[in-house]
Amino acid sequence: MTDSVLLVIPCSHESARIGGFLPDLCREMSVLGGVAIMVVEDGSDAEEVSKMRFIIDSLRAQFTCLRSLKTLSSNLGKGGAVYAGWADHGGADWLAFVDADGACSPPEVARLIKMRGDARAIFASRVKILGRQVTRLFKRHLLGRIYATLVSELLKVPVYDSQCGLKVVPRAAFEKISNRLQVTGFAFDVELMVALLDTGCSIQEVPIDWQEIPGGKVNLIRDSWRMARDVWQIRSRRFRSKTNL
Ligand SMILES: Nc1nc2c(ncn2[C@@H]2O[C@H](COP(=O)(O)OP(=O)(O)O)[C@@H](O)[C@H]2O)c(=O)[nH]1
Numbered sequence: 001m002t003d004s005v006l007l008v009i010p011c012s013h014e015s016a017r018i019g020g021f022l023p024d025l026c027r028e029m030s031v032l033g034g035v036a037i038m039v040v041e042d043g044s045d046a047e048e049v050s051k052m053r054f055i056i057d058s059l060r061a062q063f064t065c066l067r068s069l070k071t072l073s074s075n076l077g078k079g080g081a082v083y084a085g086w087a088d089h090g091g092a093d094w095l096a097f098v099d100a101d102g103a104c105s106p107p108e109v110a111r112l113i114k115m116r117g118d119a120r121a122i123f124a125s126r127v128k129i130l131g132r133q134v135t136r137l138f139k140r141h142l143l144g145r146i147y148a149t150l151v152s153e154l155l156k157v158p159v160y161d162s163q164c165g166l167k168v169v170p171r172a173a174f175e176k177i178s179n180r181l182q183v184t185g186f187a188f189d190v191e192l193m194v195a196l197l198d199t200g201c202s203i204q205e206v207p208i209d210w211q212e213i214p215g216g217k218v219n220l221i222r223d224s225w226r227m228a229r230d231v232w233q234i235r236s237r238r239f240r241s242k243t244n245l
């Protein structure tokens with residue numbers, strides 16, 4: 001039977017962190033049903049790949065929802081890995097991804113996946129409000145808020161958090177835009193967001209619980225600069241494509 005959702009976990013050097021998340025995620029998704037999980041690893045060395053393969057193969061003996069590890073021959077970045085995974089959708093109507101570190105807990109992943117239904121995309125959002133638990137280092141929270149505000153203002157999209165590591169997208173909407181997506185690094189979700197909106201797919205942001213896990217790969221200086229540059233390029237391309245209509 002075809003799964004309804006393909007949930008990709010993009011991974012680069014995650015063998016130390018994923019063990020605290022993947023078994024519980026597999027358990028949660030097995031109970032939920034209709035979800036296939038695929039770990040996509042790129043750019044790690046052979047030793048790291050074999051550690052990941054061992055983790056995945058051991059869990060596959062227990063959980064049929066977990067697909068075998070997908071490895072890419074070169075490092076495409078987080079977005080490139082997500083898109084490479086989504087290309088193997090196997091007929092799933094929904095394409096999703098979640099970060100490997102478990103910052104977003106399996107019950108939260110299940111809660112968002114269960115919200116799929118109409119043709120809307122669902123983006124998790126780290127909103128610090130009463131009633132939700134969002135724990136991040138102060139400097140990451142601050143930089144994240146500056147970035148999110150820039151994205152929102154530059155692209156004229158009232159988004160609160162374009163970068164949260166859990167998103168669920170209708171495959172039909174993704175297939176309309178996939179051939180024009182160019183960003184494969186950490187800013188890929190910004191391009192994905194505007195392309196979906198521009199093609200008429202609405203997006204619902206859903207506040208989630210988020211517990212930052214140490215060992216993150218984002219370098220606050222280097223990657224913030226690259227992400228800001230990517231947002232500027234996304235904005236320019238979007239402006240050009242609108243004036244060419
Ligand atoms: N496949 C792949 N995944 C990546 C790459 N860079 C980051 N990721 C994944 O993207 C997710 C978010 O990264 P993370 O380090 O948790 O970000 P941070 O917590 O914001 O610093 C994790 O699952 C990473 O393994 C990459 O180059 N390739």
Ligand SMILES: [Mg+2]
Pocket residue numbers: 099101103213216217
């Ligand atoms: Mg993280």
